[in-house]
Amino acid sequence: MIDFHYWPTPNGHKVTLMLEEAGLEYRVLPVNIGAGDQFKPDFLAISPNNKMPAIVDHAPADGGAPLSVFESGAILLYLAEKTGRFLPADLRGRTAALEWLFWQMGGLGPMSGQMGHFAVYAPEKIPYAIDRYRNEVRRLHGVLDTRLAQHAYLAGEEYGIADMASYPWLEVYGDLKPDYAAFPHLRRWHDAIAARPATQRAYALKEQVNPNAGKPLSDEERRHLFGQK
Known part of the structure; x- marks a missing residue:
């Protein structure tokens, strides 16, 4: 049994995709980041x-005491090694998978998050910041498209953890979606990933755990998400 501390964000979806694809037994423990659950001592003990x-x-695998893992990329790698699946x-093949996994962790995720923050959540709309991150995310989408013109999936011809890491970051902020007309391989x-049964099961958890997803943030939610020092 795996305890899965989850909230339906792109990083949360990454792990749900892997758990569902691998058929692992898991228990969802919601972490309401808008209510500040991520700052509770019990959670900080496993996710500092x-x-x-x-x-x-x-x-x-070592038969020892329960093992906690934080950071979505580390969790994907841990589960891939535990199951022997979705990592060449x-x-x-393994090198390519890790390249694209780390590429997502260092680029696509953070840049998409900044794009969403300045274009959607920021109380003051700063044109320079909005353009800066939109342009960088578009560049990253182009990098993906170029890779996917050569291979079915990011690490080659088989679906794997690099794909699970990147997929949830494509359609996050309403109309801020990739320019699919310009990037047909993307x-x-x-x-193809959206049509997978495991993907559909993974995303079904979103409505179960947070039926208010997508609604405007309250002042309390903003304080917990953006006001911590």
Whole structure:
């Protein structure tokens, strides 16, 4: 059994995708980031950076005590190694998978998050910031499209954790979606992942856990999400 500390954000969806694809038994423990659950001592004990998701594996491979893992990329890698799935075993395939996993963690996720913050959530609309991050995210979409013109998936011809990491960051902020007309390979890849039964099961958790997703933020939610020092 895996305890999955979750809220339906792009980083949360990454792990749900993996858990559903791998058929692992897990229990969802909601972490309401708008209510400040991420700052509670019990959660900080397993996720010291006060970010979700995090997991606690009660049956780690070494047979020892329950093992906690934080950071979505680290969780994907941990679960891939635990199950022996969705990460190529050969040197070149594994290297490619890790390249694109780290590319998402260092680029697509943070840049998309900044785009969403300044274009959607910021109380003051700063044109320079909005343009800066929109342009950078579009550049990253172009990088994805170029890669996917050569391969079915990011690490090659098989679906894997690099794809699970990037997919949730494409359609996050309403109309701020990729220019699929300009990036047809990205559209093909996105649609193929969206059609997977595990993807549909993973995203069904969103409505169960947070039926208010997408609604305007309250002052309290803004304070917890953007006001911490």
